[in-house]
Amino acid sequence: MSDYQYDNETVKGFIISSIFWGVVGILVGLWISIQMWAPSWNIPPYFTFGRLRVVHTNGLAFGLGIGAIFGICYYITMRLTKRPLLFPKLARFHLYLFNAAIALAALSLFAGMNQSLEYAELEWPLDVGVVILWVIFAVNIFGTIIKRKEEQMYISLWFIIATVITVAVLYIVNNLSIPAGLFKSYHLFAGVNSANVEWWYGHNAVGFIFTTPILAMFYYFLPKSTGIPIYSHRLSIIAFWSLVFAYLWTGAHHLIYTPLPDWIQTLAIVFTIFLIAPSWGSVVNGFYTVGTDWSKMQTNYLTKFFILGITFYGLQTIQGPTQGLRVVSQLIHYTDWVPGHVHMGTMGWVTMTVAASIYYIIPRIYDTEIYSEKIANTHFYLVLIGQLIFSITMWITGIQQGALWKAVNPDGSLKYTFMETLVRNYPFWKMRTVGGVIFTIGMLFFIYNIFMTIRKGKSLAAAKA
Amino acid sequence: MTGEIYRKPVMFAIVATVVILIGTAITMFIPMLTPQMHPRLENLKPFTALQLAGRDIYQREGCNNCHTQTVRPLKTEVMRYGEYSKAGEFAYDHPFLWGSKRTGPDLARVGGKYPDAWHYRHFENPQAFFAESNMPVYEWLKDNKLDPAKIEAHMKALGFPYIPEDIELLKDKTELDALVSYVQVIGASVTKKAVPMATPAVTEKEHISNPFAGDPKAIAAGKNIFAKNCAVCHGENAQGDIGPNLTDKAFLYAEGDVPDDDYFEIINNGTTPGMIEEGRTAKGGMIPFKDTLSKDEIWSVVAYIRSIQGK
Amino acid sequence: MGEEIDNIENFEAKETSKKIPIGWQLLFWGLILWGIYYFVSYTPAISGWSQGKAYEESIGRGEAVPRP
Numbered sequence: 001m002s003d004y005q006y007d008n009e010t011v012k013g014f015i016i017s018s019i020f021w022g023v024v025g026i027l028v029g030l031w032i033s034i035q036m037w038a039p040s041w042n043i044p045p046y047f048t049f050g051r052l053r054v055v056h057t058n059g060l061a062f063g064l065g066i067g068a069i070f071g072i073c074y075y076i077t078m079r080l081t082k083r084p085l086l087f088p089k090l091a092r093f094h095l096y097l098f099n100a101a102i103a104l105a106a107l108s109l110f111a112g113m114n115q116s117l118e119y120a121e122l123e124w125p126l127d128v129g130v131v132i133l134w135v136i137f138a139v140n141i142f143g144t145i146i147k148r149k150e151e152q153m154y155i156s157l158w159f160i161i162a163t164v165i166t167v168a169v170l171y172i173v174n175n176l177s178i179p180a181g182l183f184k185s186y187h188l189f190a191g192v193n194s195a196n197v198e199w200w201y202g203h204n205a206v207g208f209i210f211t212t213p214i215l216a217m218f219y220y221f222l223p224k225s226t227g228i229p230i231y232s233h234r235l236s237i238i239a240f241w242s243l244v245f246a247y248l249w250t251g252a253h254h255l256i257y258t259p260l261p262d263w264i265q266t267l268a269i270v271f272t273i274f275l276i277a278p279s280w281g282s283v284v285n286g287f288y289t290v291g292t293d294w295s296k297m298q299t300n301y302l303t304k305f306f307i308l309g310i311t312f313y314g315l316q317t318i319q320g321p322t323q324g325l326r327v328v329s330q331l332i333h334y335t336d337w338v339p340g341h342v343h344m345g346t347m348g349w350v351t352m353t354v355a356a357s358i359y360y361i362i363p364r365i366y367d368t369e370i371y372s373e374k375i376a377n378t379h380f381y382l383v384l385i386g387q388l389i390f391s392i393t394m395w396i397t398g399i400q401q402g403a404l405w406k407a408v409n410p411d412g413s414l415k416y417t418f419m420e421t422l423v424r425n426y427p428f429w430k431m432r433t434v435g436g437v438i439f440t441i442g443m444l445f446f447i448y449n450i451f452m453t454i455r456k457g458k459s460l461a462a463a464k465a
Numbered sequence: 466m467t468g469e470i471y472r473k474p475v476m477f478a479i480v481a482t483v484v485i486l487i488g489t490a491i492t493m494f495i496p497m498l499t500p501q502m503h504p505r506l507e508n509l510k511p512f513t514a515l516q517l518a519g520r521d522i523y524q525r526e527g528c529n530n531c532h533t534q535t536v537r538p539l540k541t542e543v544m545r546y547g548e549y550s551k552a553g554e555f556a557y558d559h560p561f562l563w564g565s566k567r568t569g570p571d572l573a574r575v576g577g578k579y580p581d582a583w584h585y586r587h588f589e590n591p592q593a594f595f596a597e598s599n600m601p602v603y604e605w606l607k608d609n610k611l612d613p614a615k616i617e618a619h620m621k622a623l624g625f626p627y628i629p630e631d632i633e634l635l636k637d638k639t640e641l642d643a644l645v646s647y648v649q650v651i652g653a654s655v656t657k658k659a660v661p662m663a664t665p666a667v668t669e670k671e672h673i674s675n676p677f678a679g680d681p682k683a684i685a686a687g688k689n690i691f692a693k694n695c696a697v698c699h700g701e702n703a704q705g706d707i708g709p710n711l712t713d714k715a716f717l718y719a720e721g722d723v724p725d726d727d728y729f730e731i732i733n734n735g736t737t738p739g740m741i742e743e744g745r746t747a748k749g750g751m752i753p754f755k756d757t758l759s760k761d762e763i764w765s766v767v768a769y770i771r772s773i774q775g776k
Numbered sequence: 777m778g779e780e781i782d783n784i785e786n787f788e789a790k791e792t793s794k795k796i797p798i799g800w801q802l803l804f805w806g807l808i809l810w811g812i813y814y815f816v817s818y819t820p821a822i823s824g825w826s827q828g829k830a831y832e833e834s835i836g837r838g839e840a841v842p843r844p
Contacts, residue, residue, distance in 0.1 A: 039592070039599045039601055044601065045605060048601045049601055050526045054527060079781075080782060082782070112527075114525060116560055116562060118565060142474065145474045153474060154784050157474075161477060162485070169486070178623065180619045181622075184619065186560070187559045189497075189560070190503075190555065190558055190559050190561070191557075191561055192504070193497055194555075195560075196492075196502065200489065200492065228789075229788050230789060231789055231792050232789070232797075233789075233794070234794045234796055241484065245487065249492050252492060259550050259552035259554075259555070262820050264496060266819050267492055271811070273810065273814070276803065289789075334567040336566075339566070405545065406539075408544075419597065419598070538828060
């Protein structure tokens with residue numbers, strides 16, 4: 001047993017909150033996936049696709065993603081610094097403020113308060129709230145690290161520090177706006193410049209919310225759960241620095257063939273392709289680590305999650321850079337290929353890794369064992385199948401769309417009207433909904449397992465007392 | 466690499482910040498200070514109060530989640546949508562609304578492409594035009610009146626010029642009026658000058674006759690195509706609605722029959738106000754169908770129209 | 777179950793901590809070289825390529841743009 005009084009209550013709070021917002025976000029995701037092929041599922045004014053899609057993306061990125069990141073980063077940081085959080089009461093306030101902000105955010109998006117900047121849709125009063133949340137997080141993380149009891153900072157802490165700094169810069173700059181009332185503002189930047197700032201933010205928000213903190217979890221929980229140390233420290237170092245250096249150049253790969261100056265697009269493509277190397281640094285490191293004892297894949301149920309997670313990260317970081325190339329972008333940009341890509345990252349890499357981290361954490365802070373490894377395995381296969389159906393159907397229909405848009409008759413005229421290209425998506429969009437349902441059922445297994453583990457821990461504690 | 470830095474969090478944070486900001490500075494902050502990021506086309510105008518109100522609604526309803534507003538310089542894309550997007554078109558776009566997904570078509574060149582009446586009807590019931598469309602219905606915007614004071618505040622915030630009458634005018638307008646007015650100005654700074662009038666494919670001298678004239682099969686097919694594409698403006702029985710009656714022998718609002726290929730021409734290329742065809746002046750508003758219908762399909766529609774004329 | 781205290785020593789393998797697989801090193805340097813090639817080829821100020829010119833060429837207008 002540890003002598004340290006870790007602040008487990010805040011960690012629990014964040015994990016449970018993030019699961020709650022995750023359920024909301026996933027259900028809204030299912031709903032909009034149906035709206036894609038059944039427009040009668042739009043219920044104006046609050047529940048049309050245009051409003052619900054941002055509830056889905058924000059709910060999952062900020063509710064599930066950031067909620068889990070706050071909780072799990074607190075957990076990791078305390079253990080790697082061998083001390084409780086420097087400001088436990090502030091952390092508790094952080095948790096309450098987080099839930100209030102996400103609830104208000106969801107309501108404001110239903111109401112149509114929307115800055116129309118992807119992944120930065122929240123209007124300015126909520127932006128102020130998010131910045132306060134982030135400052136609290138930064139103060140607590142930095143404070144705890146500075147007052148640490150272990151001199152050496154492990155790589156997970158580097159990723160957490162990089163996340164804290166970068167997200168702060170990104171969020172503040174991109175949300176600079178001209179207020180035009182309490183619930184309305186206009187981006188401070190206009191046109192091409194507005195686009196360049198937004199995608200600098202949009203891409204790097206993905207990088208520093210769905211990549212670096214998740215890598216922090218990976219580098220921490222993989223050795224913890226398998227008992228195998230990370231293969232190469234030197235590779236971790238090079239991968240870390242080249243990743244955080246290269247990431248911030250690449251936002252413009254979302255703007256290939258737009259009026260953005262060519263040289264910015266080219267530079268973005270160069271660094272985007274380069275990013276394969278640092279990303280695969282972590283993948284290779286993960287594989288070599290578990291490679292010293294592959295039997296862990298069978299004997300340790302968490303290893304599967306981490307290895308499949310990092311595999312999807314590896315696929316994601318080849319597919320993503322490839323999409324940045326002009327020749328690929330002109331075919332698949334603006335098609336369903338892109339949501340297919342995003343969901344491999346979020347449903348494969350992020351959710352797998354976060355779920356496994358939560359499986360690791362919950363039994364430990366409730367001083368018990370996982371309720372059922374069998375249910376965890378069922379959860380694993382359901383989310384894997386659901387995600388594969390989702391991504392693969394979107395890739396197929398994305399390539400199809402791109403090809404139909406470009407198709408010409410022998411006389412040089414366009415072969416298909418837009419409607420003709422649209423209707424061919426419907427069968428794939430329906431299959432995508434099926435994939436989503438399977439994934440959701442998998443997540444329900446996960447939630448049930450976590451809930452039962454908590455119950456078990458509580459009754460054990462009660463019995464002891 | 467020295468290991469010292471991993472024992473000094475403050476130093477680590479400073480170094481990390483610098484490393485992170487290099488790419489940011491080169492691709493984002495420095496370009497922002499140069500004129501290449503702030504171009505403006507000569508005939509680009511700031512949004513009027515009504516247009517801005519419409520743009521606010523476009524943002525509120527998240528139209529950019531399904532529609533892009535940027536045409537890429539790619540051959541087939543320009544063929545489908547029109548002139549590719551120029552940096553100078555967007556100087557007043559706070560924020561840009563280029564979008565990232567085309568669930569629906571690109572809208573960068575939609576301004577002026579269809580008559581207002583088309584948009585009203587399409588927003589009220591997209592499926593009436595395209596039975597298999599997945600666009601939500603926006604009829605409810607008709608029931609919401611604009612709030613002139615709010616829009617005036619928005620105009621002030623953006624520093625767009627207006628006169629009190631512009632604001633006064635908003636009092637009786639609905640949200641749908643505003644949205645249509647915005648949609649009609651998208652891309653106008655380019656389309657108004659860059660796109661030349663469609664040159665007639667058929668000159669008056671060499672008339673082509675309808676290969677399907679009188680063919681009952683083609684007439685049946687044409688009737689079907691008409692119901693899907695034309696009835697929404699010309700009426701279920703072609704008796705006229707937004708567009709003119711087609712059951713009489715009048716053509717472009719004047720009596721006197723014209724050859725089949727004049728019909729083909731209008732369906733194929735649409736009309737622009739003041740365009741002259743067979744010595745008659747068009748009012749504009751007819752949509753070109755050359756991207757929607759094949760030549761055979763257009764000829765079938767002509768055959769169908771001929772079959773119901775004078776009945 | 778209880779919780780063991782983390783020992784950072786247990787996170788990093790000792791014998792292999794300085795090893796970097798050769799395949800990965802090739803990838804790393806290869807991508808840097810490719811990046812230099814691509815930057816030179818597709819930066820208007822260096823190679824003269826631009827997306828506008830490439831478009832003009834694709835519709836048969838303007839001078840042919842060298843395609844590296």
